[in-house]
Amino acid sequence: MPVPAKRRSSSKGRRGRANKGLAKKTLAKCSKCGKPTMPHHVCPFCGNYQGKEIIKSKVKKKAGSKK
Ligand SMILES: [Zn+2]
Known part of the structure; x- marks a missing residue:
């Protein structure tokens, strides 16, 4: 039976x-x-899924409240 040279x-x-x-x-x-x-998830950035806004995004609010 052959044995491997280096195990x-x-x-x-x-x-x-x-x-x-x-x-x-x-x-x-x-x-x-x-x-x-x-894929198959609501976008965490804009809150859209299949062209509809499901969640009002926090990113938009933050961008709007920038000084
Ligand atoms: Zn998006």
């Missing part, structure tokens, strides 16, 4: 597998403000 240590194997679950999050663009948002 990978258990910690080295675990270290490699540690990043296996990391995946890039898919981002959609908001149709109104164009900022990246989570």
Whole structure:
């Protein structure tokens, strides 16, 4: 039975597998403000979803209250 010349240590194997679950999050663009948002979610920047304003955004208020 063949034996591997150099065995990978258990910690080295675990270290490699540690990043296996990391995946890039898919981002959609908001149709109104164009900022990246989570798909099927209300835009956190302008509060729009499918062309309707669902939540009155806090960002707008802050922008309006700027000195
Ligand atoms: Zn938006």
